[in-house]
Amino acid sequence: MQNLGKLAWFSIAFFLAHQACAGSSQGTVSNMIIHSPGIVMFSAGAFSSTASCNTAGQWAISLTDPVGKPMLAEIMSAQAQGKQVFVHGYTNTCRDWADRELPSYIMVY
Numbered sequence: 001m002q003n004l005g006k007l008a009w010f011s012i013a014f015f016l017a018h019q020a021c022a023g024s025s026q027g028t029v030s031n032m033i034i035h036s037p038g039i040v041m042f043s044a045g046a047f048s049s050t051a052s053c054n055t056a057g058q059w060a061i062s063l064t065d066p067v068g069k070p071m072l073a074e075i076m077s078a079q080a081q082g083k084q085v086f087v088h089g090y091t092n093t094c095r096d097w098a099d100r101e102l103p104s105y106i107m108v109y
Helices: 002-020 068-081
Strands: 024-035 039-049 059-062 084-089 103-108
Touching: 024 068, 039 068, 039 084, 059 068, 068 084, 068 103
Parallel strands: none
Antiparallel strands: 024 039, 024 084, 039 059, 084 103
């Protein structure tokens, strides 16, 4: 039973530590670039935190990813309407472009 409590605390600490490594930004969509081979890069305000791999201070989405095209549609719609977005990244992941972070989710408000 005591080991179960230690495991629970370790799991919580591990989860929180990884969440701290994920970047987030809030603002209007700007500086959108669509680059071959189907990578969209964009800014969305200043980062409040960032992954260590994100040295460009931007986001990158692959259009071959199943959620890539819906995310592109969402950011283009937000940009066209002048709406603010909140973008949160995967934990320290720059999968689609080496110096730009991969979004986990994008919220338009």
